[in-house]
Amino acid sequence: MASRKPSSRNALSDLPQALVDSSADKRLDVLRQVAAGGSISQAAREVGISYKAAWQAIDTLSSLSGQPLVERTVGGAGGGGARITPQGEQLLALAAALAHAREQVLSRFAGGEALATGLGLRTSMRNQLPCTVLRCEASSAEDPTVWVQAESAGGTRLWSSVTRESADLLGLAPGRAVLLLCKATAVTVGSAVRGNRASVRPADICHFNGLVERVAPGSARDEVVLALPGGGQWVGFAPHPSALKTGDRASASVAASALVVALG
Numbered sequence: 001m002a003s004r005k006p007s008s009r010n011a012l013s014d015l016p017q018a019l020v021d022s023s024a025d026k027r028l029d030v031l032r033q034v035a036a037g038g039s040i041s042q043a044a045r046e047v048g049i050s051y052k053a054a055w056q057a058i059d060t061l062s063s064l065s066g067q068p069l070v071e072r073t074v075g076g077a078g079g080g081g082a083r084i085t086p087q088g089e090q091l092l093a094l095a096a097a098l099a100h101a102r103e104q105v106l107s108r109f110a111g112g113e114a115l116a117t118g119l120g121l122r123t124s125m126r127n128q129l130p131c132t133v134l135r136c137e138a139s140s141a142e143d144p145t146v147w148v149q150a151e152s153a154g155g156t157r158l159w160s161s162v163t164r165e166s167a168d169l170l171g172l173a174p175g176r177a178v179l180l181l182c183k184a185t186a187v188t189v190g191s192a193v194r195g196n197r198a199s200v201r202p203a204d205i206c207h208f209n210g211l212v213e214r215v216a217p218g219s220a221r222d223e224v225v226l227a228l229p230g231g232g233q234w235v236g237f238a239p240h241p242s243a244l245k246t247g248d249r250a251s252a253s254v255a256a257s258a259l260v261v262a263l264g
Contacts, residue, residue, distance in 0.1 A: 026169045027057035028095050034058070034070055035084040035092065043082075053165035065091060125260070126235045127182040129228070131158070136172050137202070138164070147202040148172055148261055150180055154230015158206045160259035170263060179262045186258040187236025189224040192249040204256055210234060212248045217241065226252055 026047060033043030044054035062069045069088035073081050084092075131150035134157070138146050146167045148160045158180055162172075172178070192209050210226030213233065222242040226234045236252050244250055 027061050030054050030057040034082050038081045040082045049168040053168045056165045125181040126184045129180045129232050131180050133176040156208045159256045160261050161256045181260040184235040188253045189236040189238045193251045207253050209251050212244050212250050
């Protein structure tokens, strides 16, 4: 991997950005294994992911931190390997300190783990729905993407399409608690549909129902906030002027490709 020159800013200034992404834990595991063994392929085996996914993990962390975290090494009996940089060591130290501090804070509150889910995630996406993974499946053995079906506490089921590498890095499997994220601008709200058509099989478009909580008129589109069964909200837009009123049953539609899976 080609090294990037550190920016003129404080070398530590961007490192915390690599920890804002709540899915970073397995990526950090890759970095830890590189530090321990000096090999990307060995790190991949230890973490239980593909070689490609291991490099994706390193690339993502390096991009988030703005610093080169791993360098290739040449020569030696093995023909070369990988070496963690000082910035990479600093990132691991920071991650360990934050994990320790988080455990201390959560230990002071009963049920604190559930309360803290998603609180460290900073994003413009207004739709953030806690869910549990029901299943993960690929369309075929050669397909680089995976269909992930997740269900909210109130029974709302959604499909998301992610790459195999991302599914591996997140450790997605039935029973895993996740957050489904989506931009409000990617959601269309209209009249209610029967049932939940996304619950049967993978679908490019997910449809699910809720009750209109409020409508904010706009010039071309009206913003609609839906209350979902079991708690939670989902925000989308309906063409202006919308006939929807508070208390109406309505349907949200969103592309599976627009749903982002994150760990809380």
